[in-house]
Amino acid sequence: MFIRAIALLLFLYAVALGQQPAPILPDPKLTPGDAFEVTVQDLCVPGYTKKVRNVPAEMKREVYEAYGVTAHGPGDYEVDHLIPLELGGSNSSKNLWPESHRTSPWNAQVKDRLEGKLHALVCAGRLDLKTAQQAIASNWIEAYKFYVNPNPPVSEIASPAAAETPLNADQVWVNTKSGKYWKPGSRYYGKTKQGQYMSQEEAIQKGHQPANGTGE
Amino acid sequence: MVQENEFMELNHKLTQLLKGRTILSESGDEGHVAITFDDQSTLKLNVAGQAAVSVGAKVKAVHETGEQFQVDLEEGSSVRVRLENPGSSVALRDKSGAVQYLG
Numbered sequence A: 001m002f003i004r005a006i007a008l009l010l011f012l013y014a015v016a017l018g019q020q021p022a023p024i025l026p027d028p029k030l031t032p033g034d035a036f037e038v039t040v041q042d043l044c045v046p047g048y049t050k051k052v053r054n055v056p057a058e059m060k061r062e063v064y065e066a067y068g069v070t071a072h073g074p075g076d077y078e079v080d081h082l083i084p085l086e087l088g089g090s091n092s093s094k095n096l097w098p099e100s101h102r103t104s105p106w107n108a109q110v111k112d113r114l115e116g117k118l119h120a121l122v123c124a125g126r127l128d129l130k131t132a133q134q135a136i137a138s139n140w141i142e143a144y145k146f147y148v149n150p151n152p153p154v155s156e157i158a159s160p161a162a163a164e165t166p167l168n169a170d171q172v173w174v175n176t177k178s179g180k181y182w183k184p185g186s187r188y189y190g191k192t193k194q195g196q197y198m199s200q201e202e203a204i205q206k207g208h209q210p211a212n213g214t215g216e
Numbered sequence B: 001m002v003q004e005n006e007f008m009e010l011n012h013k014l015t016q017l018l019k020g021r022t023i024l025s026e027s028g029d030e031g032h033v034a035i036t037f038d039d040q041s042t043l044k045l046n047v048a049g050q051a052a053v054s055v056g057a058k059v060k061a062v063h064e065t066g067e068q069f070q071v072d073l074e075e076g077s078s079v080r081v082r083l084e085n086p087g088s089s090v091a092l093r094d095k096s097g098a099v100q101y102l103g
Helices: A002-018 A057-066 A108-123 A129-138 A140-147 A200-205 B012-018
Strands: A077-081 A096-100 A172-175 A180-182 A196-198 B023-029 B032-037 B042-046 B059-065 B068-073 B078-082 B090-093 B099-102
Touching (some): A057 A077, A057 A096, A077 A108, A108 A129, A108 A140, A108 A196, A172 A200, B012 B059
Antiparallel strands (some): A172 A180, B023 B032, B032 B042, B068 B078
C-alpha cells in the first residue's frame, strides 16, 4: 500500500513536471523589454516591421528553454516581442518571451489588440513612444486596461477556433504568408491557411497590401 | 573569438541589401562602429570590443549567429565583430536616414 502511494506521488510529480504552466506575464529578469534606437518617424512608415530581421529559430529555442517550456503543441505559444516591433521593440532575448495563445482571458490575441492601439496612438502623436514602450514592457495587462478597456476582454479567444473569428465586423483578413489582405465578404476572407484578423489600418501600417489591388 | 563563417548563418536580408556596396569609411569608438558605403548608407553596430574595417572593399555577404557578426568582402577578407546585444545591435540606414534594416 505504502509503495503504491509513493508510486502514485512520483507519477503525479512527473505529470506536473511535464505540464508547464502557460506563462501569462513575462519574467522581468529574463525579459525586461528592449528596443531599437528608432524614432516615431521610423515606426510610422508602412512596411517598417518588414525591415527587421526575423527571429532566428535558435533564438526561439533559447527563449522556450529559458522559460522552462520543454514541450508544446502547435499553436500553444508564439515567441512574442514584449515591446512589439511596431513600437520599436528589438529581437534581443531581453525582449522575447513565450506568449500563450490558449490562456484566457489574457493571451496573444488580446496583446495584439493593445499593440495596435498603442501604435495608432503613437503614430497619431497622442502618446509618447517611450511611454508606450514602458507601459507594455512593465505590465501589458495593466496597459491593456488603461489604453484599451478597463475591463478584461470578454471574448474567449484562447482556442484556435475562437481565434478564427474577427473581433470586429470591419476587420480585414491578412494572409500572413502572402502579405495580402482580404476585406469582409471577399472570396478568401478568413479562408487562407495562414492568416489573422486585424483592422485595415493596422494591416496597412504593417506593410500588407490589398489582394488584387482592392482586397475584394 | 569569432568563428569562421562556415559555422555562421547567412543573414539573407542584410546580404541582399549590402551586397555590392563599397565601404567608403569607418568611424566609431569603444562599443560602436559606423561603416559608410558608397551610396552614403550607414551601417551602425553596437559591439563588444573593436573592429578592423577594410576601406574600399566591396561587400559579398553577411553572416550572423548569436553574438557573432561577420561581413565578408569580395577581396577575401572580412569584418568580424562581437555584437553587444544580439538582435538589437545592427542598424542600416540609407543616405536620407530612413531605416533599411534592423536586427
